[in-house]
Amino acid sequence: MKIDSVHATPGYSGFFFDDQRAIKRGAEQDGFTYEGDPVTDGFDEIRQAGETLIVDVELADGTVARGDCAAVQYSGAGGRDPLFQAEEYEPVVEGPVAEALVGRDATEFLENAELLEDLEVDVRGSEVSSSQPEADASGAGDRLHTAIRYGVSQALLAAAAEAQNTTRTDVVVDALGTDPATEPVPVFGQSGDDRYTNAEKMFVKGVPVLPHALINSVEKIGENGETLLEYVEWLVDRSRELGPEGYEPRFHIDVYGMVGEIFGAPYDRDEVVDYFAALEAAAAPYPIQIEGPMDVGNRDDQVDAMVELREGLAEAGVGVDIVADEWCNTFEDVQAFVDAGAADLVQVKTPDLGGIHRSGQAVRYCEGTDTRAYLGGTCNETETSARACAHVALATDAAQVLAKPGMGFDEGYMIVENEMRRTIARREREQTTETDEITADD
Template sequence: MKIVDIICSEGKTGFYFDDQKAIKQGAKNDGMFYLGEPVTEGFDSIRQPGESISVMIVLEDGQVALGDCAAVQYSGAGGRDPLFLAKDFIPIIEGEIKDRLVGKETKNFKELAEEIDGMKIDGKKLHTAIRYGLTQSILDASAKAQNITKAEVIKKEYKTDVDLKRIPIFTQSGDDRYLNADKMIIKQADVMPHGLFNNVEEKLGLKGEKLKGYVEWLTKRVLDHRADENYNPTFHIDVYGTIGELLDNDIEAMTKYLGELEEVAKPFTLRIEGPMDVGERTAQMEAMRDLRKSLEDNNISVELVADEWCNTLEDVKYFAENKAGHMIQIKSPDLGGINNSIEAILFCNQVGVASYLGGTCNETSVSSEICTNIAIACGAGQVLAKPGMGVDEGIMLVNNEMNRVLALANSRK
């Protein structure tokens, strides 16, 4: 099925763009606002509405395939591509990119996705958000051309050799980690709550006591309020390097503290994302690798999730092959084309490390549903409920798409 036209529309995302540099420099909250002036190029305010671009590929039989270009909350930070504003990038998609793609055959997703992901204009690769959204629409076009689900396209083309089945859904609370945890318990979220423990003094505690107290509260909350005694969620908490910051990245001290967290989390499995941030990729890999080994040597079952300094397909492979963590987060928008997210999950499977297909709260319903198809087709360890920070909406979108895909695929067996 050939492409006959590409049409774009501006969209909103499920969260915001935040100027991370300004926030790190001390910008204060006033409700949902940040006070002060932005410092990152492109920002008009420290927090501003997230934007997306819907890329609609018109096929020769009149069907329209859809993908959404979106960038992470901290767009333009940490070496990422510039702030993603729809007005700046729609002309590029409807101009030179459209000229190159009209007339292309869409049936072979992998081949065309790799071409788009490697495409250059004036010697530069396309913005990661454009590659992300365009390859989504190509996947949808391929599925429509073959009258199968997007998950089935991936399974067939990449020969993933996995059974299409439900995988765990991971929910994130944002700062509202108590009320949102209650929502997760009511909805029986598979993996919870993320927690956003990104400050030592205010959230972790100067002796680690605040995080420990929260885990203790969370354990009791689930045991007291679960509607089914067989509901046993995994606790997955992102600490943004604060444990290492508190304990000077001392492996022995971190091992001891994680062992204490394990005790208060029982009977539930505990995962800790980003336990340290040592400021450089190789050193981060080595620290994660050594902490994992230390935990295992001490019979501590806390699982580590790699996040910091693990942003690209190459990074994912580097951390996974060195067993730098028990699970690797794959930040789908940062990897550009979704073909890279697919390859990342499959590589993790190959080397025996669990994968977490994540992304950002600052995505859309379309990109979230497409990521769900990817996660199912590749057998990811878990997939993020996104977009937004409201819990209910993200669970609904990802759960319902998962069930639709499985029902359709099973009906053809």
């Protein structure tokens, strides 16, 4: 089945773009927005509406497969690609991207996605080459924005599944040579600032991993960490009151480097180890993992700091897992953290890796190591990209997968959990049919 055309339509994503540099410099909140001027290139406001570019890949038989280009909430920060503005990139998708893909076999997902990864365009949006994996040093061409590679590759994945009358999970399994999950991958719920009410919702629904909690200030963690300790104790008590019978949650708290902030610069390891021991005791009998315990300003130093902390926790017998987030954006970053043994989990931030197959490859890179893969992403995605990621999670049997998009929890959880359940049910029906046919032939 050939690709007949590629179309792009600007739309909205599930949350907002935030100028992280301006916020870290002290921008004050004004209700839901922020006062002051943005400092990161491309931003008109410190907080502005998230955007997506809706991609339709039409096949020769008229079937349309969709993907959504999306970028993370804190775009343009930490070495990421610049702020994604949909209208700016619409002609790129309908121009050089379409030219490169039209006429190709839709069933060749991996080959088509890799072509997209390597495609370079000049400033006028015309194709330069598709032979080099990095931007042309002369400036003649640049790789496509990560959001473009992310969204178009989702559409290519859906197109391959449609052309073969199979699931997107099976397309990824065939492309990457994986053993897929036979049960839904544990979904990780993100509460946002509404960390009490949303956690209660998660308990009622028996969400396996929760609540994120958005601990991104001294006020939220406490000057000595006491506020977070109280919150973890509340999580244990409330989970027992509201959770279903036999419920055993795993607590996952993102502290945005604040543990390092309150215990020195960048941090005092012994104090942090003692604090983590207190967190472990507060969370008992349930496991707890802490995302982004410190932020030391660059990848190499972050890896070293995480290795040092992980070794300290092991020496002290403290069973708190640490999760790599800050400075773990690209496939190469994931490799660096995994190779160094710097984390118990690495977050694979799907929009930052470009093509969706790269996220699958990043999860696979953790196989055979003592680092687990958390297929994450951002609240600033869409229902289309979230469903695509659910298939990657199933195909690679990731340790956990983020409920997204948005910050309201319920909608994202429904989208991701239900996509996995319907896919598993379909695969089981098809396998049963195949077995019955073989038996009948015998």
